[in-house]
Amino acid sequence: MEAVIIGVGLHPFGRFPGKSAMDMAASAVRAALADAGVAWPQVQAGYVGSLEVANPDAIVGRLGLTGVPLRGVFNGCATAGTALAMAARVIETGEHDLTIAIGMDKHPRGAFAADPSVAGLPAWYGQTGLFLTTHFFGMKINRYMHDHGITERTLARVAAKNFRNACGNDRAWRRTPLSVEEILASPVLNYPLRQYMYCGPDEGAGAVVLCRADQAHRYGGRPVRLRGCALRSRRIGAFEVQSPSLPVSEHAPSPTVDASREAYEIAGIGPQDVAVAQLQDTDAGSEIIHLAENGLCKDGEQERMIADGETEIGGRLPVNTDGGLIGNGEPIGASGLRQIHELVLQLRGAAGARQVPGSPAVGYAHLYGAPGVSAVTILSR
Amino acid sequence: MTTGQQIPVAEGLFTWPSDEPRLIGAQCVRCGLVVFPAGTDTAACQRCGGTEVSEKLLSDRGTLWTFTTQNFRPPGPPYDGADTAETFQPYAVGYVELPGEVMIEARLTEPDPARLAIGQQMRLAIVPYSVRPDGTEILTFAFTPQAAAAREA
Structure with a gap:
């Protein structure tokens, strides 16, 4: 049985002093339920993810103690991909008719400061200043620029686009436009990446309500089809985050490539069909690399594509139309549900000022993060 | 004031003390x-x-596969450099390919990206990255551009 999305809800992303992650999530869930036209007691099962909240399933205390099986899930930056895939899976297997995926987080300011042991790494790796995921992003794009002729200006163009798109999104965090020149003048944090080329950890929540496709007519709104979900972890030989060493004898693509191919295959949809994409833009370089890793262009084509405005709203392949991570920040548990929220609005034709013209029919969402895990979700009208 | 003492950040990372240390x-x-x-x-x-x-x-020589820099003091803990946000000195990090063996992620002794290049020859160096209040220096492994290594020798 196919699962469809009938409701989406998003608490704005940003900084909300005094407001808990769980309160933000409760507000996102209420918005998603209202969007779907259902009440909380009708929800038969759910999956909820968070990095900072140890018991995100405690949200039932704010929504209603119905006894609903609500399971906690976590896959780093790909957490929301897992929550959505599991919520769909229990509909596909026939176990449940109406389910929910929830994500929430509230991170302290600044770079993540975890102990390396949380990622199975030795203490010295953190003591000597190597345990920073941002090093990986800097090193991967540096090599990519060297191999494929991508320039620093293209990095800045991507960031400028995402800030510009965020300006059209009243739920986004960073709604101040920044020019390519301003971005190129910001301090280098991890060469070649500059301050305004990075997303920051912040706060927010999202929720998505799903039901059996053959029951969608009972609820309000226009259902969006969930065509394929895939999650893959790194294979040996992939150039991956948090790796004290990597083999020289063999090479494998990023888990993004594996998850992408699997999702296209499940969906029976190819990259040429994608009308709007949400790609993990932890930094501007990541968006550039992920365009190719998700099959949306060839390596090196990004230099021309981005200069020609192809990834702008109104371009051939709009990317991160709501501002992406650069414009919204990254509350880890919720980030992927923000992507789904945006795609659902775009496929419904309800994205307002930032609506992609031409009634987009296929939306593509991609997540990537430590310790080398990627989730891809493909939606269609 | 220094006691002149030096200790590795962890046991079992590199041969030490040694005139020709190896990872x-x-x-x-x-x-x-x-x-x-x-x-x-x-x-x-x-x-x-x-x-x-x-x-x-492992071989103490290789080529630089890629690199980046760290331009702000990493959150500590886990970072335990003796510096502060004000005294912090940027450093570089890269992957060095030891031919036929393995790629190693390491600090690089050259912090200026303009003086680093993919494909450059690199050599292992054991360097202090922090110092304890009693003056004991904490050592870690790093790679240094080989031309620079030759100049210093």
Whole structure:
């Protein structure tokens, strides 16, 4: 049985002093339920993810103690991909008719400061200043620029686009436009990446309500089809985050490539069909690399594509139309549900000022993060 | 004031003290995969799942595969440099390919990206990265551009 999305809800992303992650999530869930036209007691099962909240399933205390099986899930930056895939899976297997995926987080300011042991790494790796995921992003794009002729200006163009798109999104965090020149003048944090080329950890929540496709007519709104979900972890030989060493004898693509191919295959949809994409833009370089890793262009084509405005709203392949991570920040548990929220609005034709013209029919969402895990979700009208 | 004492940040990372220090890696007895650091007793080979490894001293020379810089003081803990946000000196980090062996993620002794290049020849160096209140220097491994290494020698 196919699962469809009938409701989406998003608490704005940003900084909300005094407001808990769980309160933000409760507000996102209420918005998603209202969007779907259902009440909380009708929800038969759910999956909820968070990095900072140890018991995100405690949200039932704010929504209603119905006894609903609500399971906690976590896959780093790909957490929301897992929550959505599991919520769909229990509909596909026939176990449940109406389910929910929830994500929430509230991170302290600044770079993540975890102990390396949380990622199975030795203490010295953190003591000597190597345990920073941002090093990986800097090193991967540096090599990519060297191999494929991508320039620093293209990095800045991507960031400028995402800030510009965020300006059209009243739920986004960073709604101040920044020019390519301003971005190129910001301090280098991890060469070649500059301050305004990075997303920051912040706060927010999202929720998505799903039901059996053959029951969608009972609820309000226009259902969006969930065509394929895939999650893959790194294979040996992939150039991956948090790796004290990597083999020289063999090479494998990023888990993004594996998850992408699997999702296209499940969906029976190819990259040429994608009308709007949400790609993990932890930094501007990541968006550039992920365009190719998700099959949306060839390596090196990004230099021309981005200069020609192809990834702008109104371009051939709009990317991160709501501002992406650069414009919204990254509350880890919720980030992927923000992507789904945006795609659902775009496929419904309800994205307002930032609506992609031409009634987009296929939306593509991609997540990537430590310790080398990627989730891809493909939606269609 | 310094006691002149130097200690490695962790045991088993590199041969020390030594005039020609080497990183201590491990090689899977079954499939030959080389990894660094040698790891824990419970780690299985990432390629074949084998659990028997032999110690392998790694080459002290290689080529720079990629690099970046760290331009702000990393959050500490876990970082335990003796510096502060004000006294912090940027450093570079890269992957150095030891031919036929393994790629190593390491600090680079040259912090200026304009003086680093992909493909450059690099050589292992053991360097202090922090100092304890009693003056004891904490050592870690790093790679240095080989032309620079030759100049210093």
